[in-house]
Amino acid sequence: MKKQSTPRGTPLEVATQAVYQAFARYDAPHGLLDVCTACCMDAELEREMRRLPLRQLTEKHFYEYNDSAKSQVQPADEIKYLAPRLLELLAEGARLHHSTELYLDRLGRCEAGSFSTAEQSALQGFALAYFAQGLEEWPAASDALFQGDNAFSILLMWSYARVPLEPLLQHWLDCESDVSTLNFVDACYWDYVWNANQMGNAFATDEVEYKRTMEEWLNRPA
Structure with missing residues (x-):
């Protein structure tokens, strides 16, 4: 009998497992992570992030890690070791x-060129998988994938990660569901100033590329 797949x-x-595979060669850092344990992050949590198996790290670990004081330029190998679990969470x-x-x-914040072609892919x-799934959820509740935030805020999150937005925006254009349209209306209401043709999120103030990409997309003739 043929075995079923x-x-x-x-x-x-599937995309989460692909990230684990792409970053599998990186090991846990041996020394202190790029955090401040004097006042920002609990020292025991910092040690656990280096010593526990990666998949055992929790929301609490990453919340304190992300909220800590950090270097302007991030240590790429540290980030790439932690990235799969960060994205899985x-x-x-x-x-x-x-x-x-x-x-x-x-x-x-990693230096330009830090990620290989396979890692970027x-x-x-x-x-794309994250954004596509979130676009099909409504209402925008706190327990939904976007955690109650609008879709433009999610795109800004990916812009901060320096992930190109064009494939996500093209997917949105191709969507035909009512839910994806509701997400568009909601995002425009909260994060786009129509009479000024500009993005309104305060976190976008210094994100020049994000604003250019989004404003061109929103003002492109149908």
């Missing part, structure tokens, strides 16, 4: 910072 899971689950609805837009800020694939 095992279901691979949802696109987001994001897919599970974990709260990873006081502001959604900054959940993935550390990814975007895995991040892009995860971003």
